[in-house]
Amino acid sequence: MAEATQTLLVIEDSDEDFAAFERILRKASINNVVYRCVDGDEALDFLRHNGQYQDRTKAPRPGIILLDLNLPGTDGREVLEQIKQDSELKMIPVVVFTTSSNPKDIEVCYQCGVNGYILKPIDVKKLMRTVQVLIDYWFEAVILPNSVRG
Amino acid sequence: MSQSKDNIIVQPIDLTAYDKEFLHLSGAIQPHGILFALKEPQLEIIQVSNNTFELLGFQPQEILHKSLKELLTPQEILFIEGCLLKDFESVNPIKLSLNKSTKIKDFDGILHRCDGILILELEPKITQEERDFIRFYHFVKGAIAKMQNAPNLSELCQNITQEIQKLTGFDRVMIYQFDGKQAGKVVAEQKREELTAYLGLHYPASDIPEQAKKLYTLNRLRLIPDIEAQPKQLIPSHNSITNKPLDLSYAILRSVSPCHLEYLKNMGVTASMSISLNKDRKLWGLIACHHYSTKYVSYEIRTACEFLGQVMSLELASKEENESLDYRIKLKTIQNKFLEAMPLAENFMEGLVKDKTNLLELVDAQGVVICTDGDLAIAGNTPNKSDIYDLLAWVEAKIDNDIFYTDCLPKLYPTAERFKDVASGLIVLSISQIQKNYVLWFRPEVIQTVNWGGDPQQSVRFEQEGRLSPRKSFELWQETVRSQSLPWKPCEIDAVLELRSAIVSIVLRKADELARINIELARSNNELDAFAYIASHDLKEPLRGIHNYSNFLIEDYAEILNAEGVSKLQTLVRLTQRMEDLINSLLHFSRLGRVELSVQQIDLNELVSNVIDVLSISLGQTDVEINIPRPLPAIYCDKVQVSEVFSNLITNAVKYNNQATKRVEIGFLDGDRTSKESPTVFYVKDNGIGIKEKHFDAIFRIFKRLHTVHKYGGGTGAGLTIAKKIVERHDGGIWVESTYGEGSTFYFTLQGKGG
Numbered sequence: 001m002a003e004a005t006q007t008l009l010v011i012e013d014s015d016e017d018f019a020a021f022e023r024i025l026r027k028a029s030i031n032n033v034v035y036r037c038v039d040g041d042e043a044l045d046f047l048r049h050n051g052q053y054q055d056r057t058k059a060p061r062p063g064i065i066l067l068d069l070n071l072p073g074t075d076g077r078e079v080l081e082q083i084k085q086d087s088e089l090k091m092i093p094v095v096v097f098t099t100s101s102n103p104k105d106i107e108v109c110y111q112c113g114v115n116g117y118i119l120k121p122i123d124v125k126k127l128m129r130t131v132q133v134l135i136d137y138w139f140e141a142v143i144l145p146n147s148v149r150g
Numbered sequence: 151m152s153q154s155k156d157n158i159i160v161q162p163i164d165l166t167a168y169d170k171e172f173l174h175l176s177g178a179i180q181p182h183g184i185l186f187a188l189k190e191p192q193l194e195i196i197q198v199s200n201n202t203f204e205l206l207g208f209q210p211q212e213i214l215h216k217s218l219k220e221l222l223t224p225q226e227i228l229f230i231e232g233c234l235l236k237d238f239e240s241v242n243p244i245k246l247s248l249n250k251s252t253k254i255k256d257f258d259g260i261l262h263r264c265d266g267i268l269i270l271e272l273e274p275k276i277t278q279e280e281r282d283f284i285r286f287y288h289f290v291k292g293a294i295a296k297m298q299n300a301p302n303l304s305e306l307c308q309n310i311t312q313e314i315q316k317l318t319g320f321d322r323v324m325i326y327q328f329d330g331k332q333a334g335k336v337v338a339e340q341k342r343e344e345l346t347a348y349l350g351l352h353y354p355a356s357d358i359p360e361q362a363k364k365l366y367t368l369n370r371l372r373l374i375p376d377i378e379a380q381p382k383q384l385i386p387s388h389n390s391i392t393n394k395p396l397d398l399s400y401a402i403l404r405s406v407s408p409c410h411l412e413y414l415k416n417m418g419v420t421a422s423m424s425i426s427l428n429k430d431r432k433l434w435g436l437i438a439c440h441h442y443s444t445k446y447v448s449y450e451i452r453t454a455c456e457f458l459g460q461v462m463s464l465e466l467a468s469k470e471e472n473e474s475l476d477y478r479i480k481l482k483t484i485q486n487k488f489l490e491a492m493p494l495a496e497n498f499m500e501g502l503v504k505d506k507t508n509l510l511e512l513v514d515a516q517g518v519v520i521c522t523d524g525d526l527a528i529a530g531n532t533p534n535k536s537d538i539y540d541l542l543a544w545v546e547a548k549i550d551n552d553i554f555y556t557d558c559l560p561k562l563y564p565t566a567e568r569f570k571d572v573a574s575g576l577i578v579l580s581i582s583q584i585q586k587n588y589v590l591w592f593r594p595e596v597i598q599t600v601n602w603g604g605d606p607q608q609s610v611r612f613e614q615e616g617r618l619s620p621r622k623s624f625e626l627w628q629e630t631v632r633s634q635s636l637p638w639k640p641c642e643i644d645a646v647l648e649l650r651s652a653i654v655s656i657v658l659r660k661a662d663e664l665a666r667i668n669i670e671l672a673r674s675n676n677e678l679d680a681f682a683y684i685a686s687h688d689l690k691e692p693l694r695g696i697h698n699y700s701n702f703l704i705e706d707y708a709e710i711l712n713a714e715g716v717s718k719l720q721t722l723v724r725l726t727q728r729m730e731d732l733i734n735s736l737l738h739f740s741r742l743g744r745v746e747l748s749v750q751q752i753d754l755n756e757l758v759s760n761v762i763d764v765l766s767i768s769l770g771q772t773d774v775e776i777n778i779p780r781p782l783p784a785i786y787c788d789k790v791q792v793s794e795v796f797s798n799l800i801t802n803a804v805k806y807n808n809q810a811t812k813r814v815e816i817g818f819l820d821g822d823r824t825s826k827e828s829p830t831v832f833y834v835k836d837n838g839i840g841i842k843e844k845h846f847d848a849i850f851r852i853f854k855r856l857h858t859v860h861k862y863g864g865g866t867g868a869g870l871t872i873a874k875k876i877v878e879r880h881d882g883g884i885w886v887e888s889t890y891g892e893g894s895t896f897y898f899t900l901q902g903k904g905g
Contacts (some may be wrong), residue, residue, distance in 0.1 A: 016695030023702065070687055099690045101737075102683040122694050122730045124701040 006063035006139055006146075007033040011043040011079065012097075013071050017120070024131045032139060035062060040074025043067075044082060047089055062092060063144045066134075069098040069105060077108060084113040091145040093138065174365065177395040178381035179271075179403035180374065182446060184257075186218065187389050187396050188268040190234070193218040193227070196267075197389045197396055199403075201382040205274065207252030210385045218270070221250050233261065234268070243449045246272065258449045264397045267389060271403050273449055289317060289454040294461050302476075303469045307338035310437060310462050314455055315340045318447050320423065320439035324348060327435040333631065334358070334435075354630035362407075363433050366426045368399050371456040373423045374406050376444040377414045381405035421445035423452070425459035429466045437462075474641060481645040484508045489652050499587055502653075503527040509589070512649065513642040517572055517592035523585055532592050533569040540565065542588065545578050552650055554578045555643060557593070560633040567633065570595045575635025579646050581653055591646075593635035597628050675744070682740045686733050693733075697726035728866075732853070735868035739852060742875050747788040754782035754832075757789060758816055761796045765804075774804055777815045783830060785900050791876040792900070796834070798869040799896050803836030805862050806894075813837045819897075829882055829899040840890040849886065850874045873898070 012018045018036055025034065037043035045051040046059045053059035065083070069076035076096065083089045095116035096109050106117055118134065121127050138144070179185050179199050184206070187197035194217055198210045213220065219227050226246055233241050243258035256275040261268065293313035300306035307325040315323040322345055325338040339349040358366075366372070382405075389396050398404040414422060421441040427434045437459055447455075487508055492501030499522040502509060506529030509518045517532035521542060526535055533541065544563055548554045555577040560567040566574070575593030700722040708716055755778075762776055796816070803814040819831040841849060841856065848854050852871040877884045877898045888894035 014691055014695070016698065017691065020694075020698040020702075070684070099687040099694075100683055101686075102680075105683075120690075120694065122690065122697050122726060124698050127698070 006144060007035060007060055008064055008066065009043070009046065009062035010034055010036045010066045011038075011040070011071065011076065012036060012066070012068045013038050014068070017068075020124075020127065021131065024128050025135070028128070028132055028135070030135050032063075032135070035059070038072075040071045040076065040079040043079055044074065047083065047086075047092075061146060063146055064138050065092055065094045066097045067094055069096055069100055069109075077105070077112070080109060080112050080114055093142075093144065095134065095138070097134075174397055174399040174404065175395045176381075176398065176405050176407075177387050178383050178405040179398070179401065180376075180405055181379045181382045182375050183271055183273040183403045185384065185401060185403055186270040186272075187384070188218055188270060189391060190268055193230075193268070196391065197384045197386060199382045200385050205254055205272075206248060206250070208250065214385065221248055222246060223249060230259075230261070243273070245275075248272075260402060260449065262400050264400055265392055267391055267396065269396070269401060271401060273403075275448075286450065286454060289451075290457055290461075293317075293458050297458070297462060297465055300465075300469070303466070303473050304337065306462065306465055306469050308340075310458060311338045311340035313458060314425070314437055314439065317451055317454055317458075318423065318439060318445075320421075320441050320445065321345060322348075322440040324438045324440075325427075325435055326353075326438050328433065329637070337435075352631075362410075365399060366424070366436065367428060367431075367433050369402070369404075370426045370428075370459060371402075371423070371452055372425075373402070373447055373452060374414070375421050375446040377406065377411050377420055377422075378444075418442060423447060423455070425455055426463075427459060427466060428463045429470070434463070434466055474639075477639075478641045478645075481512060481641060484512045485645060485649055485652065488649060489656070492653065492656055499581075502589065506530070510591075512645055513577060513591050513638065515575075515577070515591035515593055519588075519590040519592075521586065521588040521590065523587065530592070531572040531594065532590075533566075533573050537565075537569055538590070541573075541576075541590075542578075545576075546583070549578060549580045549583070552580045553643070553647060555638050557635045557637045558633055559635075570633050574633055575638065577638060577643070577646055579650055581650060589646075593638075596631050596634050596636050679740065679744060682737050686737045689733055690730065693726050693729055697723055700726070731866050732868075735866040735872075736852075739868055739872055739875065742791070742872060743879065747791070747879060749786050749788055751784050752787050752789050752792065753784045754792075757793055758782060758796055761793050761800060765797060765800055769804060772804065772812065773810060774812045774814065776800070777813065779815065779817050782816070782818060782832075785830060787880055787900055788876075791879070795873045795876050795898065798873045799834040802869060802896075803834055803838060803894075805865065806857075807836055807838035809837050829901050831897055831899050833895050833897045835893065835895040837893040840892050841886060841888040841894055842890050843888070846886050846888070850884070 010018060010021065012021070022034065025032070035046065037046050042051075043065075046053045047061075049056055049059055067076050067080060071079070076098070080094055080096070083092065083094055090113070093115040095118060096114050097118050097120060098105070099120050101119055109117055116134075118130060121130060181201050181204070183199075184202060185197075185199045186195050188194065189196050194215060195213055196215070198214060200210055202208055202210045202213070218230075222230070226244070229244065230238075233244070238261050242260045242262075244261065246257045246259040247255050248257060249255075254274045257272040258275055260271045260273070263269065293310070296309045296313065297306055300309050307327075311323040311325060314320070322339065322341040324336050324340075326334050327337045328334050334353045336348045336351050339347060341347065384396055388394055414420075417440070419440045420443050423439040423445075425437040425439075427436060437455075488501065488505065491505060499520060502520050503522075506518055506520075506527070509520075510516070510530050515530070517530035518528075519532050519538055520527040521538075526538060528535075528538075532538065541563070544565075545554055555575075556562055557575045559574055559576045560570045566576075572594050573592040574595040575591075577591040579589045579591075581587040581589065700719045703711075704716060704719050704723075711719070758778065766774075800814055800816070804812050813836065815833075815835040817833055817835075819833065821828050821830055839862075845856055849856065850870050853867040854871075855865070855867040874884050877900070880900050882899035882901070884896065884898040886894055886896050
């Protein structure tokens with residue numbers, strides 16, 4: 001499946017949230033490769049192949065980025081801004097996946113050019129549904145930019 | 151036609167006619183001296199008084215058109231001629247001996263020039279006083295020292311009456327002072343013990359006509375040795391230089407007005423002397439001397455008196471200034487007390503109300519009213535409340551630059567005639583016209599204020615003898631000052647205006663403080679706002695972890711765990727959901743106050759029907775009857791928020807209800823139809839479980855619940871708190887009436903018109 005080649009970068013500091021996310025992917029038999037960065041600086045290194053990610057094979061360009069907003073160190077909002085200001089990176093769809101329903105955050109993210117804004121539900125069933133919709137949409141319904149180049 | 155101080159006692163005659171008399175052109179002199187009108191340079195006698203025979207022993211015709219040189223020695227003529235080249239008035243009097251006189255030989259000669267005519271007046275030297283400087287110096291030295299040392303105006307006045315009496319021996323010496331409207335008052339008196347006191351008596355302005363006042367300012371001393379003496383005409387009546395009667399404005403011998411003589415007679419006075427007191431070139435008052443037999447005062451003594459009058463005139467300015475300075479300092483002290491007290495009070499009007507005594511003293515008023523938005527705080531003597539409201543309605547339009555004042559209110563506002571005894575004088579200070587904050591000060595009619603000087607009973611005696619009495623004069627004075635108060639002094643008006651600016655500066659300072667607090671508040675609100683989101687995020691993350699892991703445990707290990715273990719995990723899941731609800735409610739509540747209201751006219755029927763539609767989905771199978779007895783009005787409100795109010799109240803009505811059929815009634819009360827401003831009272835009534843009265847207030851507190859979580863479908867306990875906040879943001883109120891066990895009715899108000 002062509003879709004299986006698409007990778008996902010999850011920028012998430014919470015181990016529990018990430019574990020829940022992985023579990024849901026696994027349960028839903030979603031096989032996309034998932035990379036995870038735990039903070040903004042690491043994510044930017046990953047995307048720019050800096051620091052520990054100089055080996056490009058260990059840090060391929062993701063098909064889509066899932067971004068938590070409240071991150072230690074470089075904040076999610078700043079990561080988003082940096083991505084969307086970078087002529088190369090700005091093509092990668094970024095979906096914010098956060099607990100914050102603050103209207104200001106939503107506004108700022110869309111101003112920066114975010115491709116989607118999803119609230120993390122607490123209810124596990126809702127979470128599963130949300131993740132499923134997210135994967136279905138971005139990996140099945142949508143044509144991602146890097147699939148064109150390939 | 152001259153008047154002296156004696157005009158103090160008034161005669162009811164037509165003073166207007168008197169005013170028109172040409173007092174200085176009477177063509178006659180008092181008979182105790184001789185007057186020559188001389189043509190320079192040959193000193194030709196062109197007019198002479200018709201009493202030369204009595205005093206000198208020859209007829210006036212004998213010397214008319216001759217030179218003065220024929221009467222005097224060459225040395226005297228030489229001296230006079232020498233004087234004429236210089237400031238000759240400073241040499242008065244000149245000691246003259248008339249060698250042609252067969253009667254009196256020694257005279258005091260007083261020279262002055264008027265209209266180009268040289269006038270020489272001769273007064274017989276009756277006494278043998280030596281005209282020496284040292285003696286004059288002793289006359290006045292002590293008196294001046296006393297005057298200068300006088301601590302205030304009243305002692306200054308008292309001192310000079312004593313000194314003048316000592317110098318002249320008059321039976322009575324008084325100080326007569328004019329007020330702002332030229333009415334007069336006796337402010338100091340020195341008299342023989344057996345005489346009736348005139349001290350404190352008031353007299354109308356008309357007592358001394360303008361014409362007479364002018365002469366007082368020109369001629370600082372005026373002596374009438376004997377009112378019975380017949381005036382002597384000048385011969386001829388017109389002088390050859392001007393072809394007019396001689397101008398006697400500066401003549402010390404000028405004859406006395408018949409009217410004035412009449413006054414003196416009525417008072418039983420035989421001789422009088424008056425000394426003008428001037429301040430800032432205006433007649434301030436008079437030193438008035440009365441004698442009850444004939445009395446001549448030598449030129450020398452008169453000069454000393456005149457000199458003392460001049461010193462007193464100089465002292466007046468500084469003494470009055472000191473007096474007014476003392477008064478101003480007193481006013482300032484009172485003001486400062488307000489300024490200290492006012493910032494401590496809840497608001498400045500309360501600060502004023504607290505200290506009404508000082509408020510009265512600030513302008514020396516007898517009554518004060520503080521009007522705060524229609525409420526009156528009253529101290530002292532004032533008109534009654536309804537009169538004050540009427541007065542305020544009248545005066546509002548008269549206030550100019552925040553102040554209105556008058557000392558004759560009944561003349562401007564005839565209604566005030568009824569209460570002139572407390573309010574002939576009025577100051578209105580506007581502190582805020584929008585909020586109708588005023589301070590009103592009242593002064594009574596001056597007649598109520600003035601103390602009667604002397605014993606009125608005693609003065610009756612005069613009247614019985616058919617004479618004018620001070621008592622009668624007082625009555626005349628009463629007539630002229632009816633419906634007037636004492637005038638407000640400029641420093642009192644200033645004090646009132648300063649009080650206002652002080653109040654305004656306090657108000658502004660408070661406004662500044664408020665603005666600063668508001669900025670601070672806005673900042674901390676923003677922080678709180680951010681805090682609420684961060685807190686909700688940070689709280690939710692571990693919560694989600696607990697929730698998810700509990701679920702995973704149930705999913706993965708349900709077979710291993712026993713039923714109790716699974717149940718506990720399920721409880722854990724439920725608790726996390728509940729906690730999320732609480733966090734969401736808190737967040738929602740904290741945002742309510744932050745979101746701008748979007749107010750527009752809303753049809754409540756439509757709004758409520760939408761709310762019911764939404765609710766009916768969640769109500770499901772429950773048997774609910776919602777009744778709206780009559781159509782609801784349209785009102786101005788925020789649609790989303792008011793929907794939430796109805797939604798919360800209807801949900802509660804259904805939720806806290808154990809009846810088989812749950813009834814909810816939604817309606818509004820018939821309010822006060824006369825006032826379009828009054829808000830409409832809406833209600834949501836149920837047949838539910840009811841609320842005990844002691845909980846009526848508590849139910850609106852956030853997270854305050856009356857029941858356990860499991861009863862009545864749970865809930866976070868934020869619904870009513872949110873409803874309350876929404877209603878309050880619409881400037882309304884919310885309350886509950888309930889009978890425990892029978893049902894509750896929640897009432898809330900929303901603005902009917904225009905929001």
